[in-house]
Amino acid sequence: MFENLSDKLQSTLQKLKGKGKLSDKDIDLAMKEVKMSLLEADVNYKVVKTFVSNVKERALGSEVMESLTPGQQVVKIVHEELVKTMGQQGESKLKFNPNDITYFMMCGLQGAGKTTATGKLAKKLKKDGKKPLLVACDIYRPAAIKQLEVVGESVGVPVFQMGDKTSPVTIVKEATKYAMKHGIDVVIIDTAGRLHIDESLMDELVQIKQTVKPEEILLLLDAMTGQDAVKVAETFNQYLDITGVILTKVDGDARGGAALSIRNVVEKPIKFLSVGEKMDQLEIFYPDRMASRILGMGDVLSIIEKAQDAFDEKQAIEMQKKLKKQDFNLDDFLQQLQQMKNMGPLEDLLGMIPGIGQNKKLKDLKINEKELVFTEAIIQSMTKKERANPNIINGSRRKRIAAGSGTSVQRVNQLLKQYDDMKKMMKKFSSIEKTMGKKKGLGGMGRFKIPF
Amino acid sequence: MDKEKEKKGFFAKLKEGLSKTKKNLTEQIENIVFAHRKIDDEFLEELEEILITSDMGMETTMDIIEYIKQEVRKNKLEDTSEIKNVIKKYLVNMLEEHEDKEPVSGQQRVILIVGVNGVGKTTSIGKIAYRFKEQGKKVIVAAADTFRAAAVEQLKEWCTRADVEIIASENGTDPGAVIFDAIQAAKARKSDILICDTAGRLHNKKNLMNELSKIFKIVDKEFSEAKIDVYLVIDATTGQNGIIQAKLFSETCSINGLILTKLDGTAKGGIAFPIVNELKIPIKYVGVGEKIDDLQDFNAEDFVNAIFE
Numbered sequence: 127m128f129e130n131l132s133d134k135l136q137s138t139l140q141k142l143k144g145k146g147k148l149s150d151k152d153i154d155l156a157m158k159e160v161k162m163s164l165l166e167a168d169v170n171y172k173v174v175k176t177f178v179s180n181v182k183e184r185a186l187g188s189e190v191m192e193s194l195t196p197g198q199q200v201v202k203i204v205h206e207e208l209v210k211t212m213g214q215q216g217e218s219k220l221k222f223n224p225n226d227i228t229y230f231m232m233c234g235l236q237g238a239g240k241t242t243a244t245g246k247l248a249k250k251l252k253k254d255g256k257k258p259l260l261v262a263c264d265i266y267r268p269a270a271i272k273q274l275e276v277v278g279e280s281v282g283v284p285v286f287q288m289g290d291k292t293s294p295v296t297i298v299k300e301a302t303k304y305a306m307k308h309g310i311d312v313v314i315i316d317t318a319g320r321l322h323i324d325e326s327l328m329d330e331l332v333q334i335k336q337t338v339k340p341e342e343i344l345l346l347l348d349a350m351t352g353q354d355a356v357k358v359a360e361t362f363n364q365y366l367d368i369t370g371v372i373l374t375k376v377d378g379d380a381r382g383g384a385a386l387s388i389r390n391v392v393e394k395p396i397k398f399l400s401v402g403e404k405m406d407q408l409e410i411f412y413p414d415r416m417a418s419r420i421l422g423m424g425d426v427l428s429i430i431e432k433a434q435d436a437f438d439e440k441q442a443i444e445m446q447k448k449l450k451k452q453d454f455n456l457d458d459f460l461q462q463l464q465q466m467k468n469m470g471p472l473e474d475l476l477g478m479i480p481g482i483g484q485n486k487k488l489k490d491l492k493i494n495e496k497e498l499v500f501t502e503a504i505i506q507s508m509t510k511k512e513r514a515n516p517n518i519i520n521g522s523r524r525k526r527i528a529a530g531s532g533t534s535v536q537r538v539n540q541l542l543k544q545y546d547d548m549k550k551m552m553k554k555f556s557s558i559e560k561t562m563g564k565k566k567g568l569g570g571m572g573r574f575k576i577p578f
Numbered sequence: 579m580d581k582e583k584e585k586k587g588f589f590a591k592l593k594e595g596l597s598k599t600k601k602n603l604t605e606q607i608e609n610i611v612f613a614h615r616k617i618d619d620e621f622l623e624e625l626e627e628i629l630i631t632s633d634m635g636m637e638t639t640m641d642i643i644e645y646i647k648q649e650v651r652k653n654k655l656e657d658t659s660e661i662k663n664v665i666k667k668y669l670v671n672m673l674e675e676h677e678d679k680e681p682v683s684g685q686q687r688v689i690l691i692v693g694v695n696g697v698g699k700t701t702s703i704g705k706i707a708y709r710f711k712e713q714g715k716k717v718i719v720a721a722a723d724t725f726r727a728a729a730v731e732q733l734k735e736w737c738t739r740a741d742v743e744i745i746a747s748e749n750g751t752d753p754g755a756v757i758f759d760a761i762q763a764a765k766a767r768k769s770d771i772l773i774c775d776t777a778g779r780l781h782n783k784k785n786l787m788n789e790l791s792k793i794f795k796i797v798d799k800e801f802s803e804a805k806i807d808v809y810l811v812i813d814a815t816t817g818q819n820g821i822i823q824a825k826l827f828s829e830t831c832s833i834n835g836l837i838l839t840k841l842d843g844t845a846k847g848g849i850a851f852p853i854v855n856e857l858k859i860p861i862k863y864v865g866v867g868e869k870i871d872d873l874q875d876f877n878a879e880d881f882v883n884a885i886f887e
Contacts, residue, residue, distance in 0.1 A: 160634065170819030171631045224595065236868075239697025241727075267869070269728040269736030276727035321843045347694065352817025353631035354845035375695060378780040401726075403695075570692035576755065 131381040134163035139204065145195035151186050156200070156378055167381030170356045173211065173390045183209050205417050207566035209393050211386050212413035216394035221341045221369070227305050228312045229338040233331055233366065234346035236319030241401045243346055244316045245277035245406035247372075252283060252313050259310040261301040262287035263294040263334065274316050294318075295333050302343065311551065315340070316371035322361035332365055343368045344397065347384055349376045355384040359392045370397040373411070377401045385416070418576060456513040458506045459545055463498055503543050507531040516542060563574070601641060603632055603846065604662070605793055610807065611658040619649055620660060633848035635818055638855060642668055666882050673878035677860045678834075686764065686804040687771045689799055691829055692790060693811035695778030698839035700729060702811055702865055703775050704736025705873035711742050715770040717878050720760030721746035721792065722753035722776040722865075739870055743767075753777065754796050762799045781826035793817070794831035809835040809862060814847035824853045833857075839865035842872075845883050 142152065157178050164174045184190070184203045193199040208245035222228045230247070232240050244260060251258045260278045262285060271287050278285035284302045292564040297317060305313050315334065320327040320557045335343065345359060345368045362368055372390055376399045385396060396411045505513065507530035512519050519527070521543065585851050592875040606628045614621040622643055629639040649655060655664070687705070703719060710717045719737050721744055723729035730746050737744040759772055764772040776793060779786035790883050797806055810833045812820055829832055836854070838847045840866050850861060860877040 165630055166818055168633075168635055168819070173625055235815065235843070237698060239696055267732070269731035271730035272731045273726070321840075323844060343879075348813075348815070349819060350694070350813075350819040350823075351815050352820075352845065352849060353842070354633070354815045355817075357844050358815070375780065377783075378694065378819065379822060380784040380817065383817065480705045 131163060131167040131383075134166070135160060135204070137467050138163065139197075139201050139483055142200050145197050146367035148185075148196040148200070150186065152367075153182060153200070157182050157185075160204070164386070166381065167386075168352045168355070168383030170353060170387035170391060171251070172385070173356075173387045177207060177211055177386075177392070199248045208386075209414045209473040211390055212416055213389040213411075214397045215414065217413075218309050218370070218411050219318060220397070223341055224355075227302065227310065229340035230312065230314045230342045231317065231331075231334060231338075231340040231345060231366075232315065232344050232346060233362060233368075234315050234319060236267075238319065238346040238348045239400060240319060240346045241273050241277055241316055242403065243362070243372050243374055243398075243408065244274070244314055245281050246400060247285075247403055248278070248283040248314055248396070249281040249405050249409055251314075252281065252485075256312045257285050257310050258312040259301065259305050259308070260285045261298060261315045262313055263297055263312060265290040265292070265294060265297075266318045268385075270318065277351055277405075284310075294330055295337050296336055298337050313338070322358050322502065328361075335366055336410070342370065345371045345394075346374055346400075347371055347388070349373050349382050349384060350378055350380040351384050356391045359394075361419065363392050363394060368392075368394055370395050372396075372398045372408075374400040376409075389413075411453065454549060456505050456508065456516050456545060459548070460513075463501060500531070501541055503531040504528075504533055504538055516545060584606075587820045590710050592745075599732060603628065603850065606814045607662055607665075607886075611661065614658050616773045617646075617655060617661065622646065625661070626727050629826060629848075632815055632846060634822075635821065635849070635852040641855075662886060666886055669882045670671065670878050672851060672855055673861065673881065676854055676858045677878065681723060683805065686769065686801075688761075688774065688801055688804045688806050689771065690776065690806070690808045690831065690832065691811060692776050692808060694780055694823055696724075697778065697811045697813040697816075699723075699811045699866060700733050700736065700775055701868065702837050702839060702863070702873065703733065704740055705865065705870055706863065707737065707773055708740035708870045709873060713741055714749055716767070717742040717762050718760060718772045719744045719768045720772060722756045722760075722773050724749055724751050724753050725777040728776070729777070730809035736870075743769075750882070753757040754793055757793055757796050757885065758800060761797065764801070772801075774794070775817060781823050788832045790827075792794040807835055807847055808833050809837050810848070810859070811839055812835045812850065812853065814838055814840045815843060816849050816851075818849070820849035821852055823855060824857050824859065828857055828859070833859055835860060835864065837861075837863045838876075842866045885887045 138156055142148065144154055144341060145152065159180045160166065160181070161174055164177065165171070167178075171474060182452075183204055184207075185200050190196045190199040190203070220230075232244050232247075234240050245320075248258045248260055260274055262271040262274045264274070267312065275285045275287070286304050288297050288300060294317065298481075301315075302314060315338070317331060318327070320331075322328065343366050345362050347355060351358070356524070359371065361367075373396055374383070389395060396413075399409045399411050399512055401407045401409060410482070416567055497501075505525060507527045508519070512523065512527075519538075524535050524538045528538050531538075607625070610621060610624045610628070614624075625646075626639055626643055626730075629642060630636070635641070642665060646664055647663065649664050654659075691703055694701050700723065707717050707719050718740055719733065721730045723733070724747065727749070734744055734746065743763075745756065745763050747756050747759070753776065759770055760774065763769075769773060774788065774793075774797070775787075779790065781787065790846055794808065794874075808829050808831050811825060812823065816823070819824045824833065836850065836859055838850050838861055847864075853859065854861060861881075864874050864876055864881065866872050866874065
């Protein structure tokens, strides 16, 4: 999402970086460009003004002027101010009721992506060991209830509904009874999309709030929203005193100015980013990591977490042993591929790697996830013996494998070559590791070498 | 339909949203007009700020400011109170310049509705179908959003309300196949208008855009005797991303009209101006509510007047 904004900010700040000394004029000019790029990214006008004046004040202060690398120092200030603008660490944690049923209420404008995000949140809670229930309170939009039911089914979470003739307050009351009977511990209420200026519909939300006293009232906001975002958030907050925001459609290429504005104007944290149409694409929002991503400093922490999420610890240790002994075979190769796929779309991962944001060639690289499917098919068409010892795969075996996997001999050759290359690479890595001793610098990454 | 009544309804609804927010465009402009008697740099800078906060974007805002400067020089304007009319004139001209005034022929028509997720495509289709039906036209709707959960059910409900025929298939089927079937139906039943729904897609998703291009090709090839319109639906709350949306959708299937939705909120669709200006695509309809008759033909003067009322 933030790529375009980060491109612009980076090129501006790059100009400063190289300079040995900064004049007031240099900073003035840079700040004007920063202001422009933030406005073009839909950041709220007032927020931009405060942001720029804060950065400017600090940049003209002694911490920069007396520094040996003033340009770097300015980048550091921009980073710090960005983090400050986007919120504090740990704000994104959800609140639960330790003694009773926890209620979450989802609200927002029409088409913000409430139902989809509701499903994602339910899936996440279920994964964390909760027993959630979805409650269909959108009685206005045609087929909204049906949509929630489909979503609920896809994540394996029950949906409570009473059709579209019952008032949402009654539905919520009945849902509570249902939840108590069925041992539900988190009730997520999906409400109808509404305009923030529609008083009667806003009152309906207030009534729901009074009925269940939710622990979390989450406002769903489209990342593509323009200057109106702040107005929407302000109004919802006035009525409901929301507890946080979920930013949706973050996988678009909007520059995400809303993310920067909301925290500042409404003083409520962004808790999650909803990044796609698959049900596991809900990310926790980390202001510091986001600031790093905007400034092209990469987001290694998120990659590591994704890896930890997707990889089985035992398997990983096993794999590490194998790598050391260099008896890494095609079965292991396949396993690694499958784990990689668990980490989500590769393009997303690439975007988080430091330096890639600035690399033009790599940035436009579209990874064809279908390639992985072919690779999988090819390996699965091999016999156990072949997988364990790829050296025995001769011409006629190659032909058979190609036919079996519905690919071509060339593809099989390609794969075997890749495997060979990788084995060579592994050799190098393990010798480097030996010489370097066991440095912990790379975190968990050493274990999860990328198999291509 | 009663033209006069319709016009009034459109106006009233647009204004309704505005009146509820105190900080609307006009009031902001009036405030600075009041604060500054003379048109000077300071005044223009504040004006610039107001225009930007209405999502018009940097470029269009600069163009407007430049135009004001010219007008001020040319007509020796001094009083700030004249500014509002200058801006209005500029914006109306911009919108009208790209309107196509092609006469309506008796040809069969296909309208393909595209856009990103959640902008109100399905709702708009329900309303358009109803409008044509009211005009006595034979309408068929194709439910080619086979991806989103319950999208087909939603469209079916709209079609029942509008009392028009719908061609639908199960969720997960190839949207191209649905469109193909719908075209055959439109031919066989000699419908006047075929309206095709498509799944919402983010314009930066290559695969989904390829799918859209395939759908467009099917329409182009299978129904070449019809007049083909592709309308992009834009949510009035959209920010600067709207321009990129319009650009990328235009590259995929030649967009020749815009539908601006959710104008009953506080956002007044400022993003429409740079889109019209840069891509030279006219606005066709505006959506002002959730009821079936909450869709109006676009009229540049009314639109600009409603914003500045």
